[in-house]
Amino acid sequence: MSDETTTEETADISDLGSRQRETAERLQQLSLRLMSALSRRKAPNPGIEAPGPDLYAKTATAWWEQMMQNPARAVGHTMGFWEGSIRAWTGAMIPGPDDADAKPDKRFTAEEWDSNPWLNYLKRQYKVTSGAMRAAVEDLDTLPDKEKRRLRYFSDQIANLMAPNNFLGSNPEALRRAMETDGESLIQGLENLVTDLEANDGELLVKLVDDSAFSVGENIATAPGQVVLRTKMMELIQYTPAPEQVHAVPIVIFPPWINKFYILDLKPQNSLIRWLVDQGYTVFVASWINPGPEMADAGLEDYIEHGFLEGIEAVKKITKQKKVNAVGYCIAGTTLSLTLSLLKQRGDTSVNSATLFTALTDFSDQGEFTPFLQDDFIDGIEVEVNRSGLLPARVMSRTMSFLRSNDLVYGPAIRSYMLGETPPAFDLLYWNGDSTNLPGRMTMQYLRGLCQRNEFAKGTFELMGHTLSVRDVDVPLMAVVAQTDHIAAWKDCYRGVQAMGSGAKTFVVSESGHIAGIVNPPSKKKYGHYINDDLRGDAEAWLAEASFHEGSWWPRWDAWLTERSGEMVPARKPRQSDLGPAPGSYVKVKAT
Structure with missing residues (x-):
């Protein structure tokens, strides 16, 4: 054997030994980090x-x-x-x-x-x-x-x-x-596992997206505007108009506070906010606070008083209009309906029309959420909110994920922990992971009074000195639901709209689910929608007689809004203030 061959073999053995030592050191460090992360996990709540x-x-x-x-x-x-x-x-x-x-x-x-x-x-x-x-x-x-x-x-x-x-x-x-990576994929998978545990105090929540790829206000939620009001519950954003003339009656949008508002402004190509601005509307959007333990006693009445009512009054004052067209999405659509009942009983006609996106007001059929709306789970949540003052964001995130566990739990876990892959840079998944805490009082009001006892549909929901009823919702109404929505099933939404007292109801079923059915820009030419003016029968009968239309429902909504938005007036530019530009500060607060 030549000296050269011996030298090469010695170098190979030395290199192998060096890599083994590095691997052993990495595994030792990861093991220590793993034990440290697991030690921080709070005692589980069996409920x-x-x-x-x-x-x-x-x-x-x-x-x-x-x-x-x-x-x-x-x-x-x-x-x-x-x-x-x-x-x-x-x-x-x-x-x-x-x-x-x-x-x-x-x-x-x-x-x-x-x-x-x-x-x-x-x-x-x-x-x-x-x-x-x-x-x-x-x-x-x-x-x-x-x-x-x-x-x-x-x-x-x-x-x-x-x-x-x-x-x-x-x-x-x-x-x-x-085998292909000499075990490196497994070591990287362990690194990903430890990192996820560290990020959640020992709780295992699989990271779905590369967080470093996005920054709110820089490459998502970039529609120009100004924060014009800040309350203890929300910041109100007025968006910069595009055309020189706008409709007289403004639009105020109340997104859900379980996640953040920028699902309506992820990027310019699919931004509902930008699209409405381009159609000539003065658009306001509520950006809800991400509450901490100090807000444990905030209830639905606080969201209504310091969110919906203060927001509507501010919009009226800024635009010098007596009425607004209000929009509520998901839980905010439910709460907008509560607000409309309250305004009806107070004799307040500030809301000219209402649009509800995937909003439940009749919870008699709890659909896929049935396992989470029985006493065992709700009692467990009550223990949690009594302990911490909040329903932590991770509890809601985990609940939603396990409704689609193969896609949102096990599939990502395999890619991250077994294959050692880095999560993708996907704006929708980034938004999905940027969830919020929920105040304890509001959580229990919603779960006990609305979901379990269905008091709003029964006309027995007590709030703010009034007994609220879905039948009080009597303003012109457009309800948009999603055909494959697993969060707010369209047939359940339909039942609630049927019970509303409005004499002018438009019901639209969009193809796709809770998000894609709503964020469905016409330029994509992707999902169609169903229309039927006859809401007398049950949901199945409605769909059987409905006409299908290719393309997004957005233009249909624009035409509906135009009829209820008055004459054209000079565009209103938001005034500069020390509250800062859009998207504001509340949206940037992360759940802990």
Whole structure:
């Protein structure tokens, strides 16, 4: 062996040893950081971590009732499971997709799920088992509907968690990446895991987006304007007009305070705010405060008094108009409806028309939120708000994420922790993660009075010395809902609009979901919408008779607003003040 070869081998061994030492040091540091982060985790609140014992008892009772009343069905479930398991085992010996793959599952797209017999078997058996779980739940005929929804949700969570791609040893893509990178992907994944734990005081919330790519007021929420009012609950922004002439009656938009207002101004191409300005409207938008523990006692009355009412009065004063066209989105649409009931009873006609985006006012059917609106979960939230004064932003974020756990929890976790990937720079996901705390008092008023007891729809909601009712909402009204919305189901929104006292209602169902159905600029030519002026029947009858129209509903809304916005007047430019330019300061406060 030559001296040169010996020298090269020695160098290779030295380089390998050096890399091993560096890796060992990194792992040691990451382990220390991991233990430190986990030590900061607060004691878990069992009320918001898992279902209450009543669900287990009711499920067991329903199961035994079924066994006694129809034992053949229970035996059939068992036999079906074992038959499916045998087919999974025998079918896995033959490379190729299984029969259940008629509907592709993006969790199993790697070719090894079909070509590797062991992975093929795991995939097939998982589908058999998860399918058997769902069938068992659906066949519990004596279980009340709400309890079945709860059981369906939690059993789906177990099934989603136990998918074989969620485990390193049975994720072919993660194993392949680890081999290709000499384990660097796993170390980077551990780094990502530790960083996420550190960012949330030991609570595991998967980071969905590269936060460093965005800055509010610089590359998102950039529509020009001025803060013209600041209250303890919100900043009111007036936007700079585009044309020289504008409609006389101004628009004031109240976005939801669960997230921040700039979903309506992510970027110029899809900004609803900029689009309204360009159509010749004087546009005002409320930017809600991100509350701290000192605001624990802030209730819905504070949002109404120091948000909606003060905002409306300020807009009237600035524009020298007696009325405004008001817009409410999601929870702010619900609260705008409360405000309209209050104004009706006070004899105040400040609101010329109302537009509601995906707003619930009748909570008799709680849809996908059923598991979170029963006493066990609400009691757990009450414990949390009594302890901290707030419903922390991370609780709401986690709740929303688990409604789509494969897309918003497990998928991102695999990419970040197993593949070692950096989260993408995506403005919508950045906004989604920039959520807010909720004051304890408001949270419980909303959950107990509106969601659980449905008092507004029943006409029994007590607030600010009045008994508020959805039937008091009698101004000209346009309600826009989203066909696949999993937060405010369109059929539930429809039921609330039906009950409103307005004699001039326009109901629009946009294609897509809670966000994309609303933020749907005409230039994208993406989602269409349904229209039907007859609201006498139920939601299914309404949709069956509705006419479908290609393209965004925004131009239809513009035409509707134009009829209710008066003559054209010289554009009103916001006055400079020491409150600062848009997007203001409240929007930049992060939840802690």
